[in-house]
Amino acid sequence: MSKAAFDPGTFCVEGVRELKPYEPGKPISELQRELGTSDIVKLASNENPFGPSPRALEAMRAELGNVALYPDGNAFALKQALASYHGIEANRITVGTGSDHILELIGRVFLGPGRSAVMSRYAFLVYSIVTRAAGAQLRVADAYEASHAEQPYGHDVEALLAEADDTTRVVFVANPNNPTGTWLKRVELADFLARVSPDTIVVVDEAYYDYVAPYERDYPDTRALLEQYSNLIVLRTFSKAYGLAGVRVGYALASTAVTDYLNRVRLAFNPNSLGQAAAVAALEDRAHIRHTVEVNRRELKRVGQTLRAMGLETIPSVCNFVTADVRRSGRDVFQEMLGKGVIVRPLDGYGLPTHLRLSIGLPEQNDRLIHVLRDVLGS
Numbered sequence: 001m002s003k004a005a006f007d008p009g010t011f012c013v014e015g016v017r018e019l020k021p022y023e024p025g026k027p028i029s030e031l032q033r034e035l036g037t038s039d040i041v042k043l044a045s046n047e048n049p050f051g052p053s054p055r056a057l058e059a060m061r062a063e064l065g066n067v068a069l070y071p072d073g074n075a076f077a078l079k080q081a082l083a084s085y086h087g088i089e090a091n092r093i094t095v096g097t098g099s100d101h102i103l104e105l106i107g108r109v110f111l112g113p114g115r116s117a118v119m120s121r122y123a124f125l126v127y128s129i130v131t132r133a134a135g136a137q138l139r140v141a142d143a144y145e146a147s148h149a150e151q152p153y154g155h156d157v158e159a160l161l162a163e164a165d166d167t168t169r170v171v172f173v174a175n176p177n178n179p180t181g182t183w184l185k186r187v188e189l190a191d192f193l194a195r196v197s198p199d200t201i202v203v204v205d206e207a208y209y210d211y212v213a214p215y216e217r218d219y220p221d222t223r224a225l226l227e228q229y230s231n232l233i234v235l236r237t238f239s240k241a242y243g244l245a246g247v248r249v250g251y252a253l254a255s256t257a258v259t260d261y262l263n264r265v266r267l268a269f270n271p272n273s274l275g276q277a278a279a280v281a282a283l284e285d286r287a288h289i290r291h292t293v294e295v296n297r298r299e300l301k302r303v304g305q306t307l308r309a310m311g312l313e314t315i316p317s318v319c320n321f322v323t324a325d326v327r328r329s330g331r332d333v334f335q336e337m338l339g340k341g342v343i344v345r346p347l348d349g350y351g352l353p354t355h356l357r358l359s360i361g362l363p364e365q366n367d368r369l370i371h372v373l374r375d376v377l378g379s
């Protein structure tokens with residue numbers, strides 16, 4: 001008699017049962033296999049179309065000879081480079097395999113059954129995954145209405161505060177937010193930090209920092225607020241403007257005490273040695289970041305204007321993507337665009353079934369995107 005098959009749905013931990021995996025941008029190689037063509041443009045994951053600094057590539061090549069050895073588990077060189085770049089002590093920096101990894105560490109340390117985390121509707125979905133995987137309750141605060149004058153679908157500080165109670169251990173704030181591209185101003189963030197319970201961790205995710213800070217005078221210097229708020233964690237990543245999404249490096253700035261706890265659950269050898277070396281070199285190449293964000297701003301403006309000229313509403317964005325309402329099933333439009341070799345991101349998983357998120361690429365890639373979108377929409 002054979003034994004009954006093990007049923008993971010019965011025996012997995014509570015929070016995991018209802019989870020859906022994060023839907024990443026479709027990889028180019030997958031569409032290549034499906035279409036049998038290599039003429040594909042991916043504007044689906046907010047990657048840097050210029051790639052990383054050549055210095056980062058060089059640093060990885062130099063590091064290849066060492067891959068038989070475990071990486072420096074304390075990431076000494078990377079933490080020193082970040083410490084000097086940010087003017088902060090190295091023992092206030094936690095490095096990980098992408099800021100996704102750090103989000104997971106935050107969930108492990110501060111969330112669990114009987115606790116809750118708060119995020120805004122339409123905020124980055126990884127927050128909900130790490131919260132529920134930790135067995136904590138997720139509370140979703142209403143975002144601003146679609147008709148809001150400045151920040152449609154953006155984070156509403158009052159709503160975030162109203163959702164938090166004495167079970168709330170973490171509030172996630174994406175600034176700016178993916179997939180809306182909206183952001184909180186200095187005064188709004190300061191107001192929020194002053195009013196939220198000091199017993200609640202506030203995670204300010206600044207994945208798109210470099211795209212915003214040079215252009216928006218009211219964008220907060222969150223790093224400076226760390227001196228005042230020991231419950232604050234600032235997240236940054238090398239995946240976006242630094243063009244290193246493939247090697248997975250992100251980090252957190254926080255108090256020494258919070259940093260100590262995050263590092264208790266960090267897997268010792270994250271990030272790997274190639275990522276550590278690449279990040280150190282990439283940080284030094286300020287000209288590459290400047291060029292990246294300048295071209296992005298120009299193209300962001302041009303793509304936005306073109307979409308609006310096509311009669312589509314866009315959410316005002318300060319990032320390297322723009323989210324547009326195509327007024328049809330976004331997933332259908334996404335599918336039809338795939339058939340024409342352009343990968344974008346449908347947002348039904350975010351509760352935005354008629355929106356598409358379009359990453360900003362090189363001018364010619366953006367032209368192709370617009371051309372294909374026009375074709376599919378017949379406009």
Ligand SMILES: *Cc1c(COP(=O)(O)O)cnc(C)c1O
Pocket residue numbers: 046097098099100101124174176177178205207236237238239240245248249250
């Ligand atoms: C892309 C992104 C991240 C993180 O990416 P990693 O590659 O894991 O560093 C984090 N937060 C937001 C809002 C993002 O868009």
